[in-house]
Amino acid sequence: MEQKTKHGPSWHQKMIQVLPVIGLATFVFILIYIRHSGMFSSVSDLQHFIKSFGSFAIFAFVIVQAIQPIIPFLPGGFATIVGMLMFGNIPGILYSYIGLVIGEIGLFLLVRRFGPRFARLVLSEKNFDKFETTLQTHTQDIKRLLIVCFIFPFLPDDLTCLVAGMTDLSFREYVQIIMVFKLWSVASYGYVCLFVLDKTLARF
Secondary structure (H helix, E strand, C coil): CCCCCCCCCCHHHHHHHHHHHHHHHHHHHHHHHHHHHCCCCCHHHHHHHHHCCCHHHHHHHHHHHHHCCCCCCCCCCHHHHHHHHHHCHHHHHHHHHHHHHHHHHHHHHHHHHHCHHHHHHHCCHHHHHHHHHHHHHHCCCHHHHHHHHHHCCCCCHHHHHHHHHCCCCCHHHHHHHHHHHHHHHHHHHHHHHHHHHHHHHCCC
């Protein structure tokens, strides 16, 4: 019997997989540099600087957040923290919510169009195995799984959105779940991570 050979990840898969690590390292380095250089003596100084770019800054941030669910530049919801620091807590959360809703709708449509080929493109082998396992075991209760992942924001909601695109969940139901529960997910994740980051950077 012929054995299946596993091919290693392609260069674009490797690049996508290493982006969160690079993004996180860059983000932390910039924060430490700003803190020690005195470039911005307070968060309000940073927000005032960002406001000088007008609506372009908001538009650019929403676009980055829309790309996040598909090709993550930062792990998890770290981009939400960036938005909260840039625009203030409430505006940052709202802009993150808008961008992430757009991105997760796009993610659903891409998976529905291209299927496992797209999932394999953006996922590591380990996460693709999780994708297949979740698809096999949670297809029938995918709506419940989506809601749970959004209520408890540290669960892998993007992976669940990938799975949802491979099930018979209607586009309308998917959008309704995203619109209702994503705001809570973004806000809770953002506030928790911002608190932890503030306590961590206070030691430097």
